[in-house]
Each structure stands twice: as structure tokens, then as C-alpha cells.
Amino acid sequence: xxxxxxxxxxxxxxxxxxxxxxxxxxxxxxxxxxxxxxxxxxxxxxxxxxxxxxxxxxxxxxxxxxxxxxxxxxxxxxxxxxxxxxxxxxxxxxxxxxxxxxxxxxxxxxxxxxxxxxxxxxxxxxxxxxxxxxxxxxxxxxxxxxxxxxxxxxxxxxxxxxxxxxxxxxxxxxxxxxxxxxxxxxxxxxxxxxxxxxxxxxxxxxxxxxxxxxxxxxxxxxxxxxxxxxxxxxxxxxxxxxxxxxxxxxxxxxxxxxxxxxxxxxxxxxxxxxxxxxxxxxxxxxxxxxxxxxxxxxxxxxxxxxxxxxxxxxxxxxxxxxxxxxxxxxxxxxxx
Ligand code: UDP
Ligand code: MG
Numbered sequence: 001x002x003x004x005x006x007x008x009x010x011x012x013x014x015x016x017x018x019x020x021x022x023x024x025x026x027x028x029x030x031x032x033x034x035x036x037x038x039x040x041x042x043x044x045x046x047x048x049x050x051x052x053x054x055x056x057x058x059x060x061x062x063x064x065x066x067x068x069x070x071x072x073x074x075x076x077x078x079x080x081x082x083x084x085x086x087x088x089x090x091x092x093x094x095x096x097x098x099x100x101x102x103x104x105x106x107x108x109x110x111x112x113x114x115x116x117x118x119x120x121x122x123x124x125x126x127x128x129x130x131x132x133x134x135x136x137x138x139x140x141x142x143x144x145x146x147x148x149x150x151x152x153x154x155x156x157x158x159x160x161x162x163x164x165x166x167x168x169x170x171x172x173x174x175x176x177x178x179x180x181x182x183x184x185x186x187x188x189x190x191x192x193x194x195x196x197x198x199x200x201x202x203x204x205x206x207x208x209x210x211x212x213x214x215x216x217x218x219x220x221x222x223x224x225x226x227x228x229x230x231x232x233x234x235x236x237x238x239x240x241x242x243x244x245x246x247x248x249x250x251x252x253x254x255x256x257x258x259x260x261x262x263x264x265x266x267x268x269x270x271x272x273x274x275x276x277x278x279x280x281x282x283x284x285x286x287x288x289x290x291x292x293x294x295x296x297x298x299x300x301x302x303x304x305x306x307x308x309x310x311x312x313x314x315x316x317x318x319x320x321x322x323x324x325x326x327x328x329x330x331x332x333x334x335x336x
Contacts, residue, residue: 004089006037009082013044017203029102045072058308066308073302098202100159108161117189121159128200148224179220232281
């Protein structure tokens with residue numbers, strides 16, 4: 001059988017406490033495979049020693065590649081960059097913090113050899129995550145499923161293996177504010193899952209604080225659903241019907257009772273409530289317009305400061321052909 005190359009993409013952001021351990025465990029698993037591999041770290045603008053550690057690793061291990069972003073562009077963008085550079089026949093995306101156990105990769109490769117194009121890791125158990133995170137995450141995947149027409153499997157993260165075909169198809173998708181796992185589901189292909197228990201973080205803390213999580217959740221929903229926009233019409237209809245009913249009450253009271261012109265309070269309540277509804281709807285529309293604006297500007301998805309060992313003729317910014325920033329192979333003095 002022809003040897004096939006496995007690429008592994010690891011996005012890292014301020015992971016100095018875990019990145020070396022993660023390199024060791026991944027390398028252990030990958031060396032045991034019969035296939036050649038490449039390990040691509042995408043440094044997403046870390047402000048700690050992560051980049052230095054990665055440069056040192058690159059200096060000693062030719063299988064390790066580094067893509068160093070000019071600043072923090074976000075997890076989903078880092079994954080995208082890694083996939084753009086990957087040259088393997090199968091590409092695996094895995095978190096750096098060892099919450100996704102590297103030992104699951106061989107099982108994914110087996111499924112891939114059986115003929116599946118996408119093998120996603122499905123979280124059976126989640127250890128060491130707060131109740132809040134597990135609850136919000138479970139709720140998010142279910143709401144997303146209700147809101148979208150694309151069948152995005154629940155409780156799967158970006159830990160997955162994709163075939164070269166899928167990776168190439170993904171490169172055609174240029175949208176910003178990306179929800180990568182959703183786009184992969186949208187692409188179709190033959191998909192399956194392998195279950196695993198999500199471990200707790202090896203060290204350090206989550207890079208997804210509440211604010212980023214909300215942003216991420218809205219990106220996911222907005223990329224795959226217009227339903228929030230439709231909410232305006234539904235709420236509008238409901239409110240009009242209620243308003244009309246109340247109008248009848250008011251007219252009745254005026255004509256047949258003496259209790260007219262009482263409530264300043266009720267006027268205020270109604271006005272505050274409706275202003276709130278209107279502003280909320282404007283906000284939702286604004287979110288979509290903001291995304292249209294992002295697309296219209298057509299900026300590159302990311303900008304790379306430097307790359308180490310990256311062989312592929314892949315471009316240095318997201319999507320567009322060969323720009324001038326960043327230089328291939330420019331070695332940092334620390335890189336041995
Ligand atoms: N990450 C990144 N850029 C960011 C945030 C996170 O590259 O802006 C990386 C991070 O280093 C890790 C992965 O994305 O490898 C998942 O992040 P994290 O473990 O913090 O998320 P959680 O597992 O808590 O959802
Ligand atoms: Mg994590």
C-alpha cells in the first residue's frame with residue numbers, strides 16, 4: 001500500500017505550560033504509526049513563551065512545523081491556517097491542552113481507511129470542566145441544531161480527522177467569522193464519529209472566557225441560520241395581535257366605563273418593553289450587517305509573521321495568493 005502522510009494541526013494560544021507535553025504525547029502516538037506524519041503548530045499570537053518553546057522544538061525535530069501569526073486571530077482562524085498549510089493525505093485537528101487525547105488518533109485513522117472522509121471525535125464524558133461550561137455547551141449544540149438546516153453533530157468539537165478532498169473543499173470556503181466544524185458538516189462527504197472521554201486540561205486555563213464563548217456561539221448560529229432575523233417578524237406579529245386586543249379593551253373602557261386615563265405606569269411599562277424589543281431586533285440585524293461588512297472588506301483571514309519548516313507552496317495569508325508579508329524559513333536565533 002502506498003504510504004500516506006498524516007498531518008496534525010494544533011492551534012496554540014498562550015499555552016507555555018502545556019505545549020511541550022503536548023508535543024511529546026502527540027509525537028509518541030504519531031511515531032508509533034506506520035505512516036509518515038507532520039505536526040503543524042499554529043501559534044495564534046501568544047504573549048507568553050509558547051513561540052520560543054515551539055521554535056526550539058522545530059530546531060530539534062524536522063517533523064514539526066510552525067506557523068506564527070502576527071497577532072491573535074482566534075482559534076477557528078488558526079485551525080484554518082493549519083489546514084491551508086497541511087500537505088498530508090489526512091489532516092487531524094487537535095487542541096493543544098490535551099483535553100482531546102492524542103491516543104484517539106489511530107482509531108480515527110482506522111475509520112478513515114475504512115473509507116470515511118470526516119471522522120469527528122464525539123465527547124462521551126467531559127472531565128474537569130465546570131457544570132456551567134458543560135451545561136452551556138450542551139444547550140448550545142442543541143439550540144444550534146434546532147436553528148440550522150445543516151446537520152451538525154452534537155457534542156463534537158474541532159477534534160477530527162478530514163481527508164485531503166475535504167481539506168481542499170474547505171479551502172474554497174472563504175467566509176470570515178468561521179465556524180469550522182459547521183462548515184465541514186455543510187460540505188457533506190462521508191462522515192462518522194469516534195467516541196472519547198474528554199480529559200481535563202493538562203495545565204493552564206481555558207482560552208474561551210464567557211465573552212469569547214458567546215461570540216463563538218453567535219458566529220456559529222449566524223453562519224448557518226437566518227432564524228434570529230425571522231424572530232423580528234414573529235415577535236412583531238405576536239406583539240401586534242396583543243396590541244390590537246388591548247386596543248379593544250381600551251376603546252371598550254372609554255365608551256362604557258368611567259375608568260379612563262388612569263395609568264401613567266402602564267404606559268411607561270408598555271413603552272419600555274417595546275423599546276427594548278425594538279432595540280434587541282436592531283441589535284440582531286446589526287450583527288448580521290457587521291458580518292456582511294467583514295466579508296465586504298475582503299481582508300485576508302490571517303497574517304503570518306514567520307513560518308518554520310513549512311514546505312508546502314501555501315500562501316502566507318488566508319486564501320489569497322502569495323503576498324509579501326512573512327518570510328519562509330526565517331529562523332529565530334533561539335531555534336538552535
Ligand atoms: N486557542 C487559539 N486561539 C484562541 C483561543 C484558543 O489558538 O484565541 C487554542 C488553545 O490554545 C487550545 C484550543 O484553541 O489549543 C482550544 O482552546 P481552549 O482549550 O482554551 O478551549 P476549551 O477547551 O476550554 O473550550
Ligand atoms: Mg481546552
